[in-house]
Amino acid sequence: MRGGGLGLCGHGLPGRRKRERSAIKNTVPFDCPRADSNIECPGRSIQVPAPVRSLIACLAALLAPVVFAQAPARNDDVLRYRGADRDARLVERARQEGTVVLYTSLAPTESKPLAEAFEKKYGVKVELWRALSDKVVQRVITEARANRHAVDVVETNGPEMEALAQERLLAEVHSPYLADLPADGIPPHRLWYPDRLNFFVVGYNTEKVQRSELPATYEGFLDPRWKGRIAIEATDSEWMAAVVKRWGEAKGMDFFRKLAAMKPDVRKGHVLLAQLVATGEVQVGLTMYNANIESLKKKGAPIDFVPVQPVIARPQGIGVAKEAPHPAAALLFVDFVLSPEGQRLYESMGRVPASTKVKSELNNFPFVMTDPNTILKESQKWEALWNELFLAK
Structure with missing residues (x-):
């Protein structure tokens, strides 16, 4: 990820950044795509680098007046429904909606199989947009400021999910699979949920x-x-x-x-x-x-x-956009990712599933979970x- 445009908030002083670059050996193949490409490339990390968190905070500050003025989410009746017929109703309505729009920083080699498995099971098309995590955050914020609600589900790094949650761009949902997640990984506001580590x-x-x-x-x-x-x-x-x-x-x-x-x-x-x-x-x-x-x-x-x-x-998270245009399909996708089926798919691709119901050789040792809120x-x-x-x- 790149930290361009940081002068907006007074971060990223040229002298310091020049010294930092000189200390890094950054061997990147000549055919590496641009920083704004959706293609993952050696030499690029999907973690938020040093200056980018400042950019997130800056964009969030600009967005705050717009977000706070928004009306309560219109999708609560779908996203928080707990009736006995929840699953059947959710699938039926998701199929009527027909599409779920996903913004993610998950590598294409993993996000594409995940989308295909969901489409095969439910017949709901996944419109996938993949970029580095800072680009995901920027797009969600930019669209919200323009009152353009295109995204249904966001899946990216924990700190970025927390930044979106703090700006009230995510919605609380009910899913039967939340009980399978580590309690210390779910933020108190419950606006996003760990799906992998x-x-x-x-x-x-x-x-x-x-x-x-x-x-x-x-x-x-x-x-x-x-x-x-x-x-x-x-x-x-x-x-x-x-x-x-x-x-x-x-x-x-x-x-x-x-x-x-x-x-x-x-x-x-x-x-x-x-x-x-x-x-x-x-x-x-x-x-x-x-x-x-x-x-x-x-x-x-x-x-x-x-x-x-x-x-x-570090928890990586998934959440439903507050103004998701396809709320049922969005929640169904979150259900799928957090279910044992979706979590086993993560595990088969070398990821560490967050669900306690899916065992992995990688989580058989003690570890310390970071707090994205504290990181920010x-x-x-x-x-x-x-x-x-x-x-x-």
């Missing part, structure tokens, strides 16, 4: 590093023998914040200052970092997404991961610390 794990090249060599905690990577062998992703201030909160300020910041002194390789994009570990150019990645590793591993690449403690999990509130603090430690020359 991203784990920050340690990935390694199995031809360069033996599993037995890897330490059980991140502190073990401060050993001088790891210098020149480890890498981090350039935008992972969220991971640092979660680790510090878990360990406490004194212990946590002491660790990150020592890690910075190790001068880890810094790469832009979780997909790129996974590919570099798979090729052996990078031996160990400290802040990798489990799904990227699993995808390459299934293709035979010499890559694996270990759940080094503390394992940080404290983002500038942690981004500044991260940039100072790892990106500034």
Whole structure:
């Protein structure tokens, strides 16, 4: 994702951004599509990078007067219905609507099979628009400001979902599958719901590093023998914040200052970092997404991961747009994604399902769930610390 246009809110000072760019090795293939393309490309991450959260906050501030003036959602009778005939009524009305419009940052290799499975089961067409998560947020906000209600369902990163919820662009729904989700993953306002998890794990090249060599905690990577062998992703201030909160300020910041002194390789994009570990150019990645590793591993690449403690999990979310033009189809799609069937489909594609009803080998260890609301509130603090430690020359 890109942070263009940040001058609107006074963020992204040119001098600092120049220093940050000089610290990052951003090897991107020459045929990589534009930043606004719907095609996922190596070197691009769907996580909100450092400046983008500021852009989200800025856009939200501009939108606030418009949103607050809106009338209550017209779709509550559909979205919150709890009668015994709920499922039958929902399917019937969804088929009458005929279409559900989905905005998502889920990779095309996963969003397309998900849409096709839903269409096959219910005969309701999915109009899929896929982009990086900041583009998803921008489009939803822009359309709302223009009083153009096109989207039915939004599926993207937790912090972005929280930003949309705080601007009252999402609707509370009732689904029988909400009870299957981890209680600490559902925000109090219940305007969006976790549908999958991203784990920050340690990935390694199995031809360069033996599993037995890897330490059980991140502190073990401060050993001088790891210098020149480890890498981090350039935008992972969220991971640092979660680790510090878990360990406490004194212990946590002491660790990150020592890690910075190790001068880890810094790469832009979780997909790129996974590919570099798979090729052996990078031996160990400290802040990798489990799904990227699993995808390459299934293709035979010499890559694996270990759940080094503390394992940080970030919820990815799904929600129904407050002014969804196809409310029944929207809720039916959310039902499908959160159902065991939809969650097993996620698991088959290497994603970690959020449902407690679907077991995955990837969630058989303790982990700490991040709070998207806290991430939004404290983002500038942690981004500044991260940039100072790892990106500034």
